[in-house]
Amino acid sequence: MSNSTVTKTGDRLVVLHRVSKTYRKGDEIIKALDGVDVTLAEHGMVAIVGVSGSGKSSLLHIIGAMDRPSSGEVMVAGQSLTELPESGLMRYRRQTVGFVFQSFNLIPNLSALENVMLPMEFNGIVRAERRARALALLDRVGLRQRLTHRPRELSGGEQQRVAIARALANNPPLILADEPTGNLDSKTGQMIYELLKEISRERTVIVVTHAEALAQMADRVLPIKDGRLQAVAWEKEQASSEILGGSRHA
Amino acid sequence: MIRLGLRNLLRSKPRLILVALLIGIPFFLLLVMQAIGTAVAQQTRLLQQNVDNTLQLRARGAMGHVNMVGNENLLPHESFNQVRAVEHVAKVEPYLLAMTPTTGHNFAMIVGVTPGDTKRLESHGEAGTPKIIAGRDLTDADRGQKVAVIGQGVAKWAGITVENVGHAILNLDLKRTHPVIFALDRPPATLKVVGIYASGYVFGDMQLFIPLDTFRDIYGFPRGISWLFVKADSAEYLPAVEQKLKAMLGEVADIIAPTHVAEFQNTATRAVLRLARGGIVLAAVLTIIVVFFVMLLVVRERAWEIGTLKALGASNDGIVVSFLTEALALCVLGAFLGLLLFAAWGGPIAQHTFGVGIAPFLPAQYKDTLATALSLSSSIAPATLALLTGTCVIAAAAGSVWSIRQIILLSPMEAIRRE
Structure with missing residues (x-):
């Protein structure tokens, strides 16, 4: 089976070329990713789906520069992550991507507002502007009334909305969400997906998920198995071809 | 990040009090030893004037x-x-x-x-x-x-x-x-x-x-x-x-x-001064050890937070500054607590500690009287404050070295380890 996906013309935000990731576990070498080629456009929602251990999170972490590939090239927003030094990767994580974690990962002793302001502080934005932008983002995710609440005082859905606002803080072109509804009930999960879907109209949102139903909301689905992308969901990709791009190699 | 470090102190008040107490006790010991050292040094000056x-x-x-x-x-x-x-x-x-x-x-x-x-x-x-x-x-x-x-x-x-x-x-x-x-x-x-x-x-x-x-x-x-x-x-x-x-x-x-008298006086006072200085160093080392374990625990507990901060784009320097601030603030709190304990009970405890510490080196007839003869004071001199400040900085820095190394080595992937 081909380990590639369809390319559609359009602005390319993410380009992966023959990306592999291997881990050593004792004497055994585990291939988390095996020669992945994929190109993603500047807008839209992409769902990476697959069973546990298929390599979907590894792919997300490599795109997010949380981890480095063993081989291959990763280009995001015109910059090659493979060549970036650690300081460049730090700036990349700060300015180009926003993370949404399954367990929300909000700093427990900071309020919702302060959590959203935090990435902007790393980016050197002045306090007044940080506050104004954080207020606007929390307003957008419907948490204007919960500004001063600490994470433990918020529900799971509210915490994830704060995390989404935080991911948007530095206005990155790419949002990466790793099982964002994994710790939420289905109704709340649906709300989060709708929020991510809305955000994907202005930037690229890549979501790793187990949930088949939620994946159906994505503009493009990238099934992954044993570290290799699978050529399925053609209809959906073609239907959303106005937004997304990809190439299929033999 | 300095503000974040200070705010981290207040995550758990009971824990903050416990840690401040753990750091405060070595600081108290340090102050006791310093008081003994100062009193012995004063007494030595008097003796040196009066000994034949x-x-x-x-x-x-x-x-x-x-x-x-x-x-x-x-x-x-x-x-x-x-x-x-x-x-x-x-x-x-x-x-x-x-x-x-x-x-x-x-x-x-x-x-x-x-x-x-x-x-x-x-x-x-x-x-x-x-x-x-x-x-x-x-x-x-x-x-x-x-x-x-x-x-x-x-x-x-x-x-x-x-x-x-x-x-x-x-x-x-x-x-x-x-x-x-x-x-x-x-x-x-x-x-x-x-x-x-x-x-x-x-x-x-x-x-x-x-x-x-x-x-x-x-x-x-x-x-x-x-x-x-x-x-x-x-x-x-x-x-x-x-x-x-x-x-x-x-x-x-x-x-x-009359070198025997002079040598006895020199040896005795030098031994006490060395004991006091050794006590100060020991107390400072104890402070560093407490800070070391506290910071090690803190970094382990918050590994996912450190990973999250890195995933959000925080620099190693920024994260290190926040943890160093926290360590320094803990030391300052500990020193303050040690100072309060010393002001309350420092005099009598220093007297007793001195008596117990020096007794093995003294002839029987001096054992009861020497400790009380020494004018031990629980007042805080500027030199004492300088000593405390210096110890705070050294303990925070030295006690955090290993934790800082851990922080720098931690990957942003730590953010997802808790999932």
């Missing part, structure tokens, strides 16, 4: 009395200036001694001293300080004058009373002999008695003090010295001065030095 730190030099193998049979050898005249030039010598007092028969087999001692110098009694090894009971002491104006301050025993023998001091005359016949005194072919001398002293014992009262120049004139010894009393500037340097004098004059002089 005077050496005596005599011509080798002789008593150095100008007319004593077989003991008439004197120290070289140059030895006075040579000794004065030795490092840590504070004062040098030259004596010239002679003897004169009194009644039966008894005799009196004539001592030539520089007016203003200490008048020491020399009689069968006993020593003491004479007290003027009538008239006056020798003064600078008496240099070269035929005047004397005599013991009350000599006064009684010569028939001089308290009432006629200042007018009484004493005759010295240098030709008179005695089983241990040989005659000197010198004219007799007439001395005006300007003062009478009492020493408290019979032999001590049988001395005459006359100006050194007068002695040289009467006895015909323009050069030479019977005894040199050499005072070291502190008991601490007494052994060193003794060594130098031995090297310089060992071939011509016997040196009598």
